[in-house]
Amino acid sequence: MFTRIMAVVLAVILLLTTVLTSLGVMALRTRQIDTRLEELRKEAREIAYLAAQSSGSTIGYLFGQDSAMLQYLNWKAAEVYKDFGACILVVDRTRRVRDNFQSAYAENPSFVASLNGKELSEALTRVLAGDEIDVRQTIDGSPAFTVGVPFVQDGMVLGAVLIQTPAQVVEGGAAELIVPVLLVALAALLVSGAVIFLLIRRVMRPLRELTGASRAMSEGDFAVRVQPGTNTPEIAELATAFNTMADRLSLVESQRREFVANVSHELRSPITSIRGFIEGMEDGTIPPEEHAKYLSIVGGETRRLSKLIGDLLALSRLEREDAALTLSDFDMCEMLRRAVIRRVSDLEQRRMELVCDFFEEPCMVRADADRIEQVVVNLLDNAIKFTPEGGTITLSTAMSKELCTVTVADNGVGVSPEDAPRVFERFFTADRAHTAGKGTGLGLSICQRILEMHGQSIRLLDAPEGAAFAFTLPRS
Secondary structure (H helix, E strand, O other), rough: OOOOOOOOOHHHHHHHHHHHHHHHHHHHHHHHHHHHHHHHHHHHHHHHHHHHOHHHHHHHHHOOOOHHHHHHHHHHHHHHHHOOEEEEEEEEEOEEEOOOOOHHHHHHHHHHHOOOHHHHHHHHHHHHHHEEEEEEEEEEEEEEEEEEEEEEEEEEEEEEEEEEEEEEHHHHHHOOOHHHHHHHHHHHHHHHHHHHHHHHHHHEEEEHHHHOOOOOHOOOOOOOOOOOOOOOOHHHHHHHHHHHHHHHHHHHHHHHHHHHHHHHHHHEHHHHHHHHHHHHHHOOOOOOOHHHHHHHHHHHHHHHHHHHHHHHHHHHHHOOOOOOHHHHHHEHHHHHHHHHOOOOOHHHHHHOOOEEEOOOOOOOOEEEEEHHHHHHHHHHHHHHHOOOOEEEEEEEEEOOOOEEEEEEEOOOOOOOOOOOHHOOOOOOHHHHHHHOOOOOOOOOHHHHHHHHOOOOOOOOOOOOOOOOOEEEEEEE
């Protein structure tokens, strides 16, 4: 992955560098040509000025006489020819022409021979009309620049200066810029590529660690963690999120193993007891006169096993993604009374006192009545199981603007502070529940799941004695 990313980045850098270098070379070339042409125009204007000062009879002797002005003019023409290899024509209004074609021909005969008289005449006509010109044209297949400047005195055009030079003289300097520009671009490309390579490698290092950790986790190693690092906030956030996910998966895996172990233990215990008693009766270890006694024990273990399986199935159904609620409006106080009626024999047998403290009646709520009745029955059964004979159980309701709070409290043995955080865990049973027949440890987990499906909660309250559980439901 790192190689692919680096290749893509370098390709993008190369493309951008090529485009920007090309644009830069074109801009520099254009600017260089414009600068050379401006220099040529400046030289033409100076020659035109000198020619204007030498107007009259003097112009007829241009490039051929010995006066100081003409000597300077000749020197200037020689300098222009030296710098540009140019053919220079000076023409007055009477069309008298003086030029340096002879000396230019000695140096560059092909260029001088390629000059077109018709084109020169047309250019001179424009310049003598008072226009400055600079054009790029092709003469016998060879590109050339023509610069024309009129020389003026007292507002009158006295003549024209026409300079023609091969295009390569003007454009050649611009071409020389390409090599240094390309070298600079190449150096910039190498430096930027090296910097980006180091940056990407630095950024990719934690990603490689994340990839390795993910692979290890997929193979069952939930203890693997990655260092958040300080490269970028996004990578650090990703590493933190990964570690959080790993912590949760580790917890889920631990709970899964504990769940499997608990289920195995809870199933094995009654099955072992049933098998032992049955085998004892079959091989005569248990005498026939005691069969009824042990069949009663077998029946109890069978019912315990059936309840465990029922609770597991109920919890499994509640945790399915397609588990749905059937909502309706009902009186919570009436449901509490029905739950008490279903357990009245157990209450009377244990001589327990029941207190109903209802805030108002009727107490209308909106929920799944069958599910909530299961919650009430579970809480009431727990209160009966863990409250000694002669104890008191209190059912109460409290109302707020939007919620109804139901509390089931007892004055039994209560829940120790160290057990309180775990009472809703599956198969968790406090020391008070270690007596045989005291439950499977799934009841409170089922209650919690049902209330979570309603978007509500159940909690263990701090009680001065015994245990108190409270849950909320929305008012209808």
